[in-house]
Amino acid sequence: MTYQAKLRVWRGDAEGGGLRDYTVEVNEGEVVLDIIHRLQATQAGDLAVRWNCKAGKCGSCSAEINGRPRLLCLTRMGDFDENEVVTITPMRTFPVIRDLVTDVSYNYEKAASIPGFVPREKGPDGVHRMQQVDVERSQEFRKCIECFLCQDVCHVVRDHEDNKKVYAGPRFLMRIAELDMHPLDNLDRRKVAQENFGLGMCNITKCCSEVCPEGIHITDNALIPLKERVVDRKYDPLTWLGAKIGRRPHP
């Protein structure tokens, strides 16, 4: 069951670096993160990698394996041929700090800029009542473990650094959708989604949904419905008339 795997790992930092070859032992049932840890313990003590739970729950060990954005802890070595060279590189959309660790502060800045939750008043008995069916839509998006693989794969920012200023990326557009569909949230978020967070730049290629380790239907269930609601608002004749005669804010 044990074999020697050929690994190619990107080593370096912001100043530069390159792929380096290693041969590392693999045992039955192991995942790529196990192999990275063995490499650390036996051959490269200073190999930088982020990780926490090793169970697909925290979203720390994001990287690209053979060019595909994946979690190191959920990628089984058994998925590769024993003779195949497995190439592990840092997420390309974010600046490298060292080895497999990238600077993901773009994501934290976007998170901080989204207007927070604004709840409606509680019921007369002092509690919020919601039906399961109504909470489930937003619950799907709250499964997000913030691994940022969707942000990494999204071509709007992957190859266009400038777009980062005006585009929040699938994870944070989904956060806006989550709040928009939250049964208790009172804020109309359609205008900011379009104008401040670049919803219109998403052209629904669904790459984000494909790489999501939680299987969240980011495009179908969050981004497309949010786009539809933005459109409804923009082309709603009453909104248009209201804006014209100055009784409601401009859409």
Add this chain to the structure above:
Amino acid sequence: MAAELPGLAIEKHFYDVVVVGAGGAGLRAAIEAHEQGARTAIVCKSLLGKAHTVMAEGGIAASMGNVYPEDNWQVHFRDTMRGGKMLNHWRMAQLHAQEAPDRVRELEDWGALFDRTPAGLISQRDFGGHRFARLAHVGDRTGLELIRTLQQRAVQLGIDVFMECTVTKLLTDDEHGMVGAFGYRRESGEFIVWQSPAVILATGGIGKSYKVTSNSWEYSGDGHSLALKAGATLVNMEFVQFHPTGMVWPLSVKGLLITESVRGEGGVLKNSEGKRFMFDYIPEYFKAETADNEAEADRWYDDHSNNRRPPELLPRDEVARAINSEVKAGRGSPHGGVFLDIASRRTAEDIKRRLPSMYHQFKELAEVDITKEPMEVGPTCHYVMGGVEVEPDTAAAKIRGLYAAGEVAGGMHGSNRLGGNSLSDLLVFGRRAGASAASHAAEQKATTPRVTDEALAAARTAALAPLERQGGENPYTIHAELQESMNALVGIIRTESELQQALDKIASLKQRIQNLSVEGKRRYNPGWHLALDLPNMLTVSECIAKAALERHESRGGHTRDDHPTPSPEWGALNLICSEADGSVSLTRQPLPQMPDDLATLFKETPA
């Protein structure tokens, strides 16, 4: 060598309150301190939102009475104390039971979306040791919901967060107590000091001292060790919880947690003969409230009032010991565990809906479909009941200006924690610690820096030592040896000779870490990070082994093969750890006395 290292200047910050740790307790503490007007900073080893709280699955215990209106704080208090075999600090258990419902409802005000009852209220599920269905939950990812809600709240409030920073030393002086915390940025390796009259430890647990554990790398006992070295005390360190159901196969995921909700939702434990063996392990203490036959146990899921709880839902220490015994008796599963079966008990659709992340976890990591096959499970090091000795109402440690909340604090759970009581503990005592720290800081209103250059230089020199040494010990090797020893010698079942062996091993490892060396430089260097975490792991391991050797009885998360029963004398004593000259010493301290109005709760017979 030192001359080549960049950034020997130290980045300095001033705050009223510094919170170390950004799991549930740390975030809740920071939110409270901020809301009380304190300039507050959160310092955490990982990125925000990745802390271990994210791994909590089952739920938050709170007697809201949404499912069983007859539930109330007294029942929750009683369950908690009995689960901890009466060694809990009664006042902590009382505050916890009283305040948990408000803390859960507050999360909803901040955007959390719990699963609902048909009446539209927060749904509550069954868990081991709780008389009523009491755990507010979101599928089996409640910890993620809790941390995300608190994280988003903290961000919305604009609280400063120092991500990927490790604190290596608490700074104190004789006049003021706490004056700050010293650490480094993991990313750059540069040093940083937060000067502050109040520090809240919310650093979680110690599981990384064990080989088989459900805990992440962050659980290196930092807060326990920092507190001890600053002059504070630890209580109940001999009590370590082994969660009965960790994965056992493949080896890669050995120890990974399987939520107790699997049993709460109807899952049962079976041995290799197909027998539901838990009926053979009902202790006298819980006989009155535990079903002794399968028919009654199965009826209980729909009717708690007229039936007793299935033995699979006994407190975790009981279930873990039972599994251990079955495996030792040769009735284990192929990979050295037992079987946890939900497939034959609930429909595939129900399992996927109620336990989605368990379904996902087994599918992805073990290629097992839990809707069709049983899981193989075995005990895994999960939680330390012991921690910083605190004053219950204020979460204040024995050093002025130092507070502790969550897993790093001791006393709340006695000798064994009930499932679901951890998330509520984080919220209740996180909030209390935040409020007390803010009010302490307000009294101080320190404007002059109190941290001396000498203290900073000493802390910096200590942190740099492993990088400057050549050809010394490899930290990964020492870590592996410690984990093997703790697992083998200070595990679920303990004996005097093995504990002594463990202490000898720890003593030799303490010598060897004086000579650690790591390759590479300071920028994001995991070898260096581990070298700085190792002394903490050794300190807490020493506390656990010493206290375990001293306590001549079996109780909760401490089982002595050579002292197999609980003793009334030990039941009235806490063991307190303190440190002097790099060595841990123990003192015996009488348990705080519960007032009569609470004591009467234990005279009633349970329903």
